Amino acid sequence: MQANSINRAAINWVDFKKNLLAEASGAKTIEQAYPAVVFAIVALGDKHSFFVPARPVKGPELPTPKQPPIYLDEPVPGDIGYIRIPWVVGSQEKLDAYITSVQAQIKERDKRELKGWLVDLRGNMGGNMWPMLVVAGPILGEDTLGYFFDSNNIKTAWRYEKGKALLDGDVQAETANYYTLKSAQPVVAVLTDTLTASSGEAVAVAFKARKHTRSFGAGTCGVSTCNSSFYLSDGSIIWLTTAVLADRRLVPYGHSIAPDEPLKPTEVVPRAVRWIREEYKAKK
Template structure:
């Protein structure tokens, strides 16, 4: 995708107040210039910029960097300021790692197994995905192939399982789920200027304001259009996974089951800083096809314990199918 908490802001403010009486050595001119660069980017692009007192924010950030003489010594001040934004999705990747305990290599999040369902129910899991264009193309092909293999005229409806989808690239996910989502405007990204970027699926292509973001030449069309759909979510459904959940919001004959999502239903933009560090800054919130904005956790229509989710979804699909037909 373009593609930390309120408590941290309280800690930030408290630190500033508690330390105001102590004598502070100002950071070096190079550090001050670097931190001003960071604040300029945040102030111009952060999706919730109107909620921040930027004068106080900059003063507190410089105070946190008191005595810093090198850019590396200023990195903790950047991290601390990101926490003060009150945003869970923004991240900072320093060009030169700060010395500290050796970290273990990052592990890929797990891929959940498919759920067994009855013969009259279609089932598709939409997992997280990252990777090269070839890997993303293969992902789309696999998801739509699974839909094709499980599709039949007698289906009462579909379960779309987003549990464990921790994000990655939303566009292959939307193309993969496209046969079930249907050809329509699916949602929006909305920035701090209220500029809207529309998502759309049509004939194997996912668009952002008319520009193709992902596609497959061999797209599939369901045997029965506009099916009943049950969407499953949990607390690990995050970021791009939440984008897919948003895409199903306000769709006819659709209901969600499970647990509240992670709470990062937002889009990030990548900014390269002058030292080569990268700031992934939250610049947009997701909105559904009705233009209802999110940017927070998505509660399911029915909150359920894990063992109850699939049986309840199947029961609802059958009842909704009867009502629909």
């Protein structure tokens, strides 16, 4: 934590260690020390780090994760493309199936006469950002999409290129049969809400500063940061927040991402559709 936490420069590590050891003072086994690990993670104050114990622990210290809500696709007019990019986490098989499914929806809904696309990130609570960038890639276009700034302010770039999501040039996720839109560089409206979090926020950042793009809805959750995994001796994992997301202009976030147009939920899609048509006309 002291070497890698995004908040490491703001923490008094002498006091931090003293408080942590006091919290763990009664532990006689590794499992009894789990609550102290959780205590330390909360004390970091980044609101994104979390602990995955090797063995289940009962008690209030380790709350059961809430099940994410299910969002249905929005009906849109025939001249507007629509894609929901949902959260995803899991095995390579599951990630590959996710890419295949979402990309198939884009291919099915793509028409040359579309005026633009609605990219719906509402309810995307995160998980693995790389498959999300692969499926968003045909709409985003090939480009550097954003950066990570770590606790030493060192930046690494992430981009989309020919069905591949790349980090500093290394492939993180890919699809061999990638899709290319019938109309390049489309007008795009990005929809966000307070449940758009973590990797969902990374996709929102990827669309920042893209030409002919505007965001609508509510500010995101506020964990536009990156976690790295650190394994402990018993196989438990600390997912530690080690970097802040920055957009293609190198503007850093790390907080809630405000939409260009804050709107009530019922206003979001009608206003986004109207803007796409206006922007398409102006672009022509």
